[in-house]
Amino acid sequence: MGTNFRLESGTPRNSFGYHPTDAFARAYRAASFYTNSKPVPRGTYGRTPWITQLDLNLRYKPTWAHNKVTFVASGSNLLNAGHVTEFRQAAETAVNTPSPSFGLPSVFQSPRSARLSMSYDY
Numbered sequence: 001m002g003t004n005f006r007l008e009s010g011t012p013r014n015s016f017g018y019h020p021t022d023a024f025a026r027a028y029r030a031a032s033f034y035t036n037s038k039p040v041p042r043g044t045y046g047r048t049p050w051i052t053q054l055d056l057n058l059r060y061k062p063t064w065a066h067n068k069v070t071f072v073a074s075g076s077n078l079l080n081a082g083h084v085t086e087f088r089q090a091a092e093t094a095v096n097t098p099s100p101s102f103g104l105p106s107v108f109q110s111p112r113s114a115r116l117s118m119s120y121d122y
Helices: none
Strands: 002-008 051-060 069-076 084-087 092-094 105-108 113-120
Touching: none
Parallel strands: none
Antiparallel strands: 002 051, 051 069, 069 113, 084 105
């Protein structure tokens, strides 16, 4: 039997936009800490939530099979936590043009899952 518990602190929520004066930086599109031509510090929009996940693994190797068969049951995210792990951080679609999807959730924690397997050693 094995368990794994994961606890991760959230990451900074940023606002990326187009650099107002540097043409080379603008070539990277909305990748600068500028929005509406003003500097925006890292983490201005807070942090993503903490991530928690509990996993379980059970293994059974019966003696009646001469230890050649192994049964495994695994479960991930047993508490079914469904936290948002990433938000859309591109605040502009062009210089000084707001992005309608800015701040929306874009990635979620994987849902609860289970896996059953059997192996045979020959």
